[in-house]
Amino acid sequence: MDSPNPDKITPSAISSLSDSPSVQESPFSSFVSNLSPIKSVKVAHVAQGFPELASPPLVFTSPRINAQRETSLPKRSQNPQFSSAHDTNKDCDAKNSPQSESCSSSGCGVEFLTDFKEVDCLNTDSDNTSLKGTNNASKSLFSGSKESKITAFKFDDKSGLFTDAATVVEAHLDSLEKAKKDIQGKPKSDEPINVEEEQKDDASNKCPNIESGLHVSHAFKEHDCQNSHSQDRGCSHQGACTSTSQLLHESLQSVLTFEGCGGSEKVFHNQHGVHRRCLQFGEASMYSNSSLNATSETNGSSLAATNAEFESLEQCHTDLEATSSKGTMVNLPQPIATSLPPRYFGNSSTFCKPSGIGLHLNSIVNAASMGQSATASIKLEDHYMGVKVKQYTSVSIHLIENTKSCSASSNEVDKSSAGDEERWYEAKALIAANSASAESPNTVEFENQVAPYEKRKLNLQKTDSLEEYDQPSPRKKRKKTAGTDSDGCKRCNCKKTKCLKLYCDCFAAGIYCAEPCACQGCFNRPEYEDTVIETRQQIESRNPLAFAPKIVQRVTELPPKNEDGSQMTPSSARHKRGCNCKKSMCLKKYCECYQANVGCSNGCRCEGCKNVYGKKEEFVAVEHGVTKEMLSNRADEKRSENAFDGSLDLDAYDWPANNNIRTMDPISPSCDTDPSLCHLTAPSDTSSMALTSSRARNRTNVPQVQLCPRSDSLSSGGTLRLRNSPVTPITRLSGTKSLQGLDSGSGFYDILQDDTPEILKDDSTPIKSVKVSSPNKKRISPPHGYIHELGSSSSGGLRSGRKFILKAVPSFPPLTPCIDSKDNTIKKTSNLRDNNSNK
DNA sequence: GAGTTTGAAACT
DNA sequence: CAGTTTCAAACTC
Numbered sequence: 001m002d003s004p005n006p007d008k009i010t011p012s013a014i015s016s017l018s019d020s021p022s023v024q025e026s027p028f029s030s031f032v033s034n035l036s037p038i039k040s041v042k043v044a045h046v047a048q049g050f051p052e053l054a055s056p057p058l059v060f061t062s063p064r065i066n067a068q069r070e071t072s073l074p075k076r077s078q079n080p081q082f083s084s085a086h087d088t089n090k091d092c093d094a095k096n097s098p099q100s101e102s103c104s105s106s107g108c109g110v111e112f113l114t115d116f117k118e119v120d121c122l123n124t125d126s127d128n129t130s131l132k133g134t135n136n137a138s139k140s141l142f143s144g145s146k147e148s149k150i151t152a153f154k155f156d157d158k159s160g161l162f163t164d165a166a167t168v169v170e171a172h173l174d175s176l177e178k179a180k181k182d183i184q185g186k187p188k189s190d191e192p193i194n195v196e197e198e199q200k201d202d203a204s205n206k207c208p209n210i211e212s213g214l215h216v217s218h219a220f221k222e223h224d225c226q227n228s229h230s231q232d233r234g235c236s237h238q239g240a241c242t243s244t245s246q247l248l249h250e251s252l253q254s255v256l257t258f259e260g261c262g263g264s265e266k267v268f269h270n271q272h273g274v275h276r277r278c279l280q281f282g283e284a285s286m287y288s289n290s291s292l293n294a295t296s297e298t299n300g301s302s303l304a305a306t307n308a309e310f311e312s313l314e315q316c317h318t319d320l321e322a323t324s325s326k327g328t329m330v331n332l333p334q335p336i337a338t339s340l341p342p343r344y345f346g347n348s349s350t351f352c353k354p355s356g357i358g359l360h361l362n363s364i365v366n367a368a369s370m371g372q373s374a375t376a377s378i379k380l381e382d383h384y385m386g387v388k389v390k391q392y393t394s395v396s397i398h399l400i401e402n403t404k405s406c407s408a409s410s411n412e413v414d415k416s417s418a419g420d421e422e423r424w425y426e427a428k429a430l431i432a433a434n435s436a437s438a439e440s441p442n443t444v445e446f447e448n449q450v451a452p453y454e455k456r457k458l459n460l461q462k463t464d465s466l467e468e469y470d471q472p473s474p475r476k477k478r479k480k481t482a483g484t485d486s487d488g489c490k491r492c493n494c495k496k497t498k499c500l501k502l503y504c505d506c507f508a509a510g511i512y513c514a515e516p517c518a519c520q521g522c523f524n525r526p527e528y529e530d531t532v533i534e535t536r537q538q539i540e541s542r543n544p545l546a547f548a549p550k551i552v553q554r555v556t557e558l559p560p561k562n563e564d565g566s567q568m569t570p571s572s573a574r575h576k577r578g579c580n581c582k583k584s585m586c587l588k589k590y591c592e593c594y595q596a597n598v599g600c601s602n603g604c605r606c607e608g609c610k611n612v613y614g615k616k617e618e619f620v621a622v623e624h625g626v627t628k629e630m631l632s633n634r635a636d637e638k639r640s641e642n643a644f645d646g647s648l649d650l651d652a653y654d655w656p657a658n659n660n661i662r663t664m665d666p667i668s669p670s671c672d673t674d675p676s677l678c679h680l681t682a683p684s685d686t687s688s689m690a691l692t693s694s695r696a697r698n699r700t701n702v703p704q705v706q707l708c709p710r711s712d713s714l715s716s717g718g719t720l721r722l723r724n725s726p727v728t729p730i731t732r733l734s735g736t737k738s739l740q741g742l743d744s745g746s747g748f749y750d751i752l753q754d755d756t757p758e759i760l761k762d763d764s765t766p767i768k769s770v771k772v773s774s775p776n777k778k779r780i781s782p783p784h785g786y787i788h789e790l791g792s793s794s795s796g797g798l799r800s801g802r803k804f805i806l807k808a809v810p811s812f813p814p815l816t817p818c819i820d821s822k823d824n825t826i827k828k829t830s831n832l833r834d835n836n837s838n839k
Numbered sequence: 840g841a842g843t844t845t846g847a848a849a850c851t
Numbered sequence: 852c853a854g855t856t857t858c859a860a861a862c863t864c
Contacts, residue, residue, distance in 0.1 A: 492859080492860090493859070493860080494858085494859065495858085495859080496857080496858065496859085497848095497857090497858065497859080501848070501849075501858080501859095502847080502848055502849085503847080503848060503849085503857085503858050503859050503860090504858095504859080505859085505860080508848095539848095542849090543848095546848095577847095579846080579847090580846065580847075581845085581846070582845085582846080583844080583845065583846085584844090584845065584846080584861090588845080588861070588862075589845095589860075589861055589862085590844080590845045590846055590847090590860080590861060590862085591845095591846080592846085592847075595860095595861095
C-alpha cells in the first residue's frame, strides 16, 4: 500500500491514461460500456464512477429510468393530456441526439422498461397503494404525501395516462425498440458538448435535450424526465425543461449560476460542487452531464414541490418529514426527498457535511463488490426504506447521485469553459459558499468540485505519469494549505502516503483528491479506483470502522438547544472514537473532537480537556445521570463563554458540521415506545431515508427520520448513508468488527447495526473500561461510560438518549439483507438492551 | 514560507 | 497489547 506502484494501477486506469484525453474517463467508461447495457453514452459521462459501480447502474438506473422515462414517453405519447411539455419531452427523447438517445433510449430503454416493470411490481408489492398513489400523485405532487413521491417516480402515472403499469411498460418497450432502431447506426457521442449542441438545436426539446445531453445514465435520463416533470409541476413543464436545458448549456458554457425554477438551480450548483469529489458519486459522476441536468431538474422538481422549503434546510427536512409522516408507507416521495438532501436544495446552509464521506467510498467499494451500484442502491432502499420503498428508494438515490454527478459535471464544464482556473475556483467558492460549515462533507465535495471525469481529463492531460500528480498544479498550489478551502472543501497535502492512507483527509473521507489538493504522487484518483478500493479494503480489514463516520449523534436525545433556540451541538454529538489530546487540551484542531465541533466524551482519553463544545468530564457526568437539561445548560454556558466557530452558530438544525457526523433522529414516537427503534440507525427505518428536521421527528410516526437538521450535511450524510451504508465494506465485513470499533470509540453510542450481534454481545458483556492512557485501545475499547450505561443505567441510559447512533451508518446492514437485517437489528438491539437492563 | 507542534495512523 | 514511528494537519514565527 505504501506506494501504489504504477504497476498497480488498474488496467482501467492505465487504459485511461493511455487513452486519449478526450476519452475522459476511459477506465470508467470502458468498464461501463462493457458492463452496462446502456452503452457508450453513459460511459463517457460516467467517468467518475468506479467501473465496478458502473455495472450496477443498470439495475440501479433501470427502475428509475424505466419508470420515469418509459412511463413518461409512452405516457406522453399516449396521453396528450400530459402537458405539451411532456409531449415535447417525448419528442425530445425520440429526437434525442443519436448519442444520447442511442445509448439511453434505445439500448437502455428496453432494459429500463423491464426494470420499470420490475419497479412497478416492486412498488405494487411493497405498496399496492403506490400505484394508486401514482395516479393520484399528479394531484399531490410533492405535496409531501407518499403519493407525491410515487408520482415523482411515475410521472406518467401522474398524468393518469397509465392505469396499468404493464401497459405502459409495453408501450415504452415499443417506443424504445423503435428508438433503438432509429438510433442504431448512429455514432455515440459521449461528450457532453455534442449533447449540448443538440439541445441547443432543439429549443423545443429542452427536456429531451437534457436527456440526450445527459447521455449519462438511464437513470439520469429518467430522472431528468421525471424531474423535469416534477419541476414542471413546481414551475412549469416547459419551464422546467427549459431551465434544465439552459442549465446544461450554461454549465457547459461554464456559467456557474443557474436560474430557473425557484431556487432549484442554485441547488443544482451546489450539488455539482458537492458531488465532485466524493467517491460515492463515482457512479453519479458517471452520469455527469446528464446527471447534472437530471439533478437540476430533480432538484427543481423537489424544489418545486416545496418551494418554500427550499429556503431552508429545515424546510427541506420538513418536507421529507411531512412526506414520511403523511405516508403510512414510506413512499418514493421520501426517498426522493431524501435523495434530494437539503443541501442540494440550493441554500448553502442546507448543505450538510458529508458526514459519511468515508462511507461513500465504502459504498462504492461495496457496490463494486456487489457488482453494481444499482444493487447497492436497492439494498439501501430496502434496508432503510423498507420493502415497500425499495424501488423508490433506489430511484431517489440515483437522483441524488445524479445530482451530484451533475453538479460535478457542471462544475467541470464550468471549469473547462471558463478556462480560467481562478474563475473556476471562484465558481466553486460561490457554490461552496453556501455550505454551512467549511468542514461539512458537502463542503469537501465542493472542493473537489471538478468532476471526477474532469479530474481524469485533467490528470490525463496533465500527467501521463504519476509523477505529474506529484507536482502540484497551479490550482493545487493555490490551495496548498491543507485542510479545507474557503469553500469548505477539503484538500490534502499528502506527500508520502500517496493519499492512500487515512492520513489523507480526502481518502479518509472517501473522496477522491481533487485539483485543490496539493498532494504528491496521489493515487486517490478516479484513475486508480482499483488501487483506492483495494487500499480501502485493506484498511477496513484492519479496522472496519476506519471509514465510518467519526461523529455520532445521540439518538434519543434531541440536540440540546440554547435558550435562543440554537442547538447545542456539543451535547448531541460526539466523536466516535474520541480524542487523545494531551497538550492541546482539546482546544485546537489537533483535537478531532474540537475539529468536529463536538464535545469530548467518555471515549476520549484526552488530558486536561477543555473542549468548548463539551468537556469530557461533563459528558461523563451526563452519562451518569446528569439530565439533558443540565447538559444543555452547560453547553449553553460554554457556548456563551466561548465564541464558537461559525460552524457552531448553527441554526436550529445545525449540528456539528462534520463530514462524519451521523445523526439519528432522536425522537420518534416509536422511539419512546420502542427503544430499539430509537437506536436503529437511519438505515433501519424506512423513515431514515427521509430527511427530517427535528420538527418532523416529533410529528411523525415515521420512526426516525434521520436527517439531522443540519445535517446537512445531513442531507449529504443522509444520502450518503443510504448509498454507503448498504454498500459499505464495513457492512460487508459484518457488523461485528465494525461495531467493535464503534463501541470502542463511542462507548456510549449505541450503534445499532443490524449485523452486529457480536458487538451487541460485547456491549452486553461487561466491557473493560478503556484505558485512558492507552492510545491503541482507545479505538478498540469501549468507553467507560458506555459500560456504565450498559450496566448500571442500561435501560435508563439508553432511554435517556445517551446513545449515539450513526445516523448514516455507512456500514449498516443494508449491505446484506436490508430489510430483514433491519428487523433483526432492531430485535438484537432490543435484546441487548434487555440484557443490559437485566444486568 | 519554513519550521515546529500535535495527535492520529501505521507499524513493530 | 504496548510502544514507537510515521505522517500530515495545525499551528507558530
